[in-house]
Amino acid sequence: MSGVTYGYMEDYIRGLIPDREGTFKEIEDFAKENAVPIIQKETAKFLEFIVNMKKPLRILELGTAIGFSSILMYEAAGTNPEILTIERDTKMIELAKVNISKFGLQEKIKIEEGDCLEILESLKDSFDLVFIDAGKGHYNHFLPHCLRLLSQDGIIIADNVLFRGMVASNELVKRRKITIVKRMRTYLDLVSNDETLITSVIPMGDGIALTKRR
Numbered sequence: 001m002s003g004v005t006y007g008y009m010e011d012y013i014r015g016l017i018p019d020r021e022g023t024f025k026e027i028e029d030f031a032k033e034n035a036v037p038i039i040q041k042e043t044a045k046f047l048e049f050i051v052n053m054k055k056p057l058r059i060l061e062l063g064t065a066i067g068f069s070s071i072l073m074y075e076a077a078g079t080n081p082e083i084l085t086i087e088r089d090t091k092m093i094e095l096a097k098v099n100i101s102k103f104g105l106q107e108k109i110k111i112e113e114g115d116c117l118e119i120l121e122s123l124k125d126s127f128d129l130v131f132i133d134a135g136k137g138h139y140n141h142f143l144p145h146c147l148r149l150l151s152q153d154g155i156i157i158a159d160n161v162l163f164r165g166m167v168a169s170n171e172l173v174k175r176r177k178i179t180i181v182k183r184m185r186t187y188l189d190l191v192s193n194d195e196t197l198i199t200s201v202i203p204m205g206d207g208i209a210l211t212k213r214r
Contacts, residue, residue: 003165003172004203013204014041023102027068036092038068039133039159043205047131047157050210051076054155056128061085062116062142063134067096070109073131083109084127086116086134120145127151132158137180139187155212161188162207 020028031038039047051059051073059077061070064087074083087093093111100109112119116134120142130146132139139158146156166173166181167188173181191199191211199211 004162004168004205004207010042017041017045023099024068024071027066027071027099031066031068036066036095038065040205043159043208044069044072046202046204046208048072048076050155050157051129052078054129055079056154057081058125058127058151059083059129059131060123060127060146060149061131061133062120063087063132064096064111065092065133067099067109069131069133070096071100071103071105073129074103074105074108080108081128084112084123085109086112086114086119088113088115117141117145120149123149125149126154128154130154130156132156133160136160136163137183140183140190143187143190150213152213155210156191158187158191158209158211160184160206161201161209162203164206167207 019025028038030036047069056077057079059073059081061083064070064085070083070085074081087096093113096111100106117138127149128151130150132142132146150156161184162168163181163184164172166177167184188201188209191197191209196214197211198214199209202208
């Protein structure tokens with residue numbers, strides 16, 4: 001159980017989602033076998049739904065890992081979008097490049113190597129959708145830049161915002177995770193209490209927060 005929802009709920013919801021096939025299934029299997037963190041099954045379906053509904057032309061992703069979510073978003077958008085994804089782990093980048101090439105998306109999904117915050121500070125272009133899935137202790141630091149880069153009617157999707165339930169309950173907090181929990185709570189406070197924004201926090205997967213301007 002994730003600590004965010006009851007195990008029987010997770011099992012039931014995941015059972016409603018058909019297993020992926022082909023190359024997507026290969027990427028999922030690789031991630032599971034090698035303990036590579038990719039978005040959970042129900043989170044992936046939710047992300048796919050939101051992206052398909054929003055139909056963005058430009059997407060910014062913080063945290064590439066092995067490229068699963070960026071490929072998923074490209075396929076879901078149906079708009080032939082341009083995706084910029086940021087990753088600092090060289091090994092992950094090499095794996096992501098291989099996976100992206102399997103879908104022939106080398107020209108559509110650009111990987112920027114380096115620290116998310118440093119790269120965010122240098123970006124100028126606007127994005128219709130921002131997916132945050134990196135550096136859980138820095139979401140509150142990413143936020144000002146994400147809002148600056150977000151188009152007027154854009155959406156920010158932040159994953160892992162309840163962080164195994166610790167963000168919602170002090171009883172679950174592990175000592176070595178206190179800083180991450182405090183900073184994630186700060187992020188949620190910022191997006192929830194800013195009167196210019198509207199945010200919904202959803203107890204799905206590891207917790208998802210959707211944010212847009214009013």
